[in-house]
Amino acid sequence: MSVSLILLPLAIAAAAAHAGLTKGKDATVCEVQTRMRDEGLLAAALRDTRAAVTPDGDALVADWAGVRARFVRDERQVWSAHFTGDVDEPRAVDIVRAVDAAYGRQVQAAVLERLTHRAPAAGLRLESRSVTPDRAVRLVFAVERAG
Amino acid sequence: MKRIVVTVAEDGTVSAETLGMSGSTCLDYIAVLEDLLMAQTVHSEYTREAAAQTTRQEQHDAH
Numbered sequence: 001m002s003v004s005l006i007l008l009p010l011a012i013a014a015a016a017a018h019a020g021l022t023k024g025k026d027a028t029v030c031e032v033q034t035r036m037r038d039e040g041l042l043a044a045a046l047r048d049t050r051a052a053v054t055p056d057g058d059a060l061v062a063d064w065a066g067v068r069a070r071f072v073r074d075e076r077q078v079w080s081a082h083f084t085g086d087v088d089e090p091r092a093v094d095i096v097r098a099v100d101a102a103y104g105r106q107v108q109a110a111v112l113e114r115l116t117h118r119a120p121a122a123g124l125r126l127e128s129r130s131v132t133p134d135r136a137v138r139l140v141f142a143v144e145r146a147g
Numbered sequence: 148m149k150r151i152v153v154t155v156a157e158d159g160t161v162s163a164e165t166l167g168m169s170g171s172t173c174l175d176y177i178a179v180l181e182d183l184l185m186a187q188t189v190h191s192e193y194t195r196e197a198a199a200q201t202t203r204q205e206q207h208d209a210h
Contacts, residue, residue, distance in 0.1 A: 006162050006190040107159025111184055115153060118183050124151060135157040143149035143168075143176075 034096060036079045036103050041110060042071065045102035049095070062099075069095065112137055151176060153184075161186055 036042050043060060046053045051062035051069075060071040060079075066086035071079045081099075083092040116126060116139070123145035130138050150166040163180050165173045177188055 006160065006188070101158070104156075104158035108155050108157055111155050111159065111161060111186075114185065115155075115183055122179055122183055124183075127150070132154070136154050138152065138154045141151045141153065143151060 034079050034081065034100060034103075036100065037077050038107075038110075041103060041106040042079060042099075045099050045106050046071075048102035048105070049098050064095070067091070067095065108137065112139075115139065151180070153180070 036045075039060065043053050043055075046060070046062045049064070051064050054061045054063075056070070058073065062069045062071065067083065068085050069081045069083050069092075071081050073079055081092070081096055083095070087095075119126060119141055123143060124141035125144050126139060127142050128138075128140045132138055149168050149172070152164045152166065154162045156162070161184055165176050168176065173193075177191065180186070181188060
């Protein structure tokens with residue numbers, strides 16, 4: 001018998017991203033909710049998009065040319081971004097999409113690292129590893145004993 | 148041979164399939180995978196192989 005599963009790493013929230021825009025007197029402020037949870041992976045993803053990243057208390061501040069985003073966590077530990085500077089809603093959403101894609105690659109790398117490191121202790125022997133055309137990584141494990 | 152096939156997509160989502168396991172063992176490995184991957188299962192289903200085996204078993208039981 002076999003079963004297929006879809007698993008969501010805890011670093012990813014199930015909520016879909018969405019954006020809302022308000023215009024203040026001095027700046028355009030765009031709030032974009034994300035599916036991201038892990039602070040370290042988010043900081044790495046921001047750097048992947050060539051942002052200068054600065055911790056600010058519980059927040060992360062990312063600076064691109066003319067655009068600043070302040071990432072803060074909600075009660076579900078999901079990050080939302082607060083944009084200021086030379087930015088409108090479409091650009092803010094584009095930036096978050098780029099960060100989200102980079103975040104996904106960071107999660108992929110973290111999951112693969114954790115899986116390959118911890119699988120032997122669970123009685124799983126890696127038989128093969130391959131990359132699919134859509135850049136997914138496929139690992140085949142032989143079950144050698146109960147974990 | 149029992150196997151687990153894990154596919155980690157570029158967006159960080161994970162799919163997994165167990166092969167050659169009995170039903171109860173399959174379910175045991177859901178928990179193992181959740182722990183290994185620090186993940187929560189959001190969907191699971193038995194595969195066609197499993198359904199075929201179940202059907203064969205039901206037919207066998209009926210005779």
